[in-house]
Amino acid sequence: MGWGEVETSRLGFKIPRQSLGYGFVNYSDPNDADKAINTLNGLKLQTKTIKVSALVPVTPHLGYANLYVSGLPKTMSQKEMEQLFSQYGRIITSRILVDQVTGVSRGVGFIRFDKRIEAEEAIKGLNGQKPLGAAEPITVKFANNPSQKTGQALLTHLYQSSARRYAGPLHHQTQRFRFSPIAIDGMSGLAGVGLSGGAAGAGWCIFVYNLSPEADESVLWQLFGPFGAVTNVKVIRDFTTNKCKGFGFVTMTNYDEAAMAIASLNGYRLGERVLQVSFKTSKQHKA
């Protein structure tokens, strides 16, 4: 384009090669950008009228009004969440994250206010509060910028998937554990404990406490894999430091294998630490 020096330009593409109908042009001189905007915005190109505008800088931290909400009741709808927050200001967008398989709410959502002050007031008014009829308080804080995919998180993900593959063959050795010599009593009294709800993601969720800050997923695979089918492991980390917060979760398919793992690993000494291992309890279902 003839309005000055272009640094970079990019079109939005999807696989295969089909334009998404937008693109970005980066000028080194803001005046050149303005000139391009003024000249090209509204221009008719064949059947289309093109729109050209400056890219609004993401997170000019002043005025950042996007909130992250966790601990929401699983039953709360997006509309109900908006109603709860609307008393603090004008809501631009909202979202509740749902489990991709079951479609059930993950109890986590986002609220973007029009103004920073509204978001701040909502945090003051709602963080740590129980919504009407809710059993547990919610957490309300400023959301992290979604675009910051840390290389660390990416590496962890890659390592996790390779650990998962590695854990595969081990499973064959675990058949001897399948019929455990330990008497497992009936499942009375286990309602709301361990077994995750929803048919698709079913499994026994195990809570592992006293992991070291450096613990990662591979250690959980190695600890629990020998006891049977492990479908998922998660080390809970601080989002900013990426250090383990001292606990994690392991999901196992079969009750007897999970019980065996718990019986064997609870009190297990890992380095300097003694692990506490139990079925994950659900406060919501506690009597």
Added chain:
DNA sequence: TCTAATT
């Protein structure tokens, strides 16, 4: 340090 989650 005893239950996360980041569109």
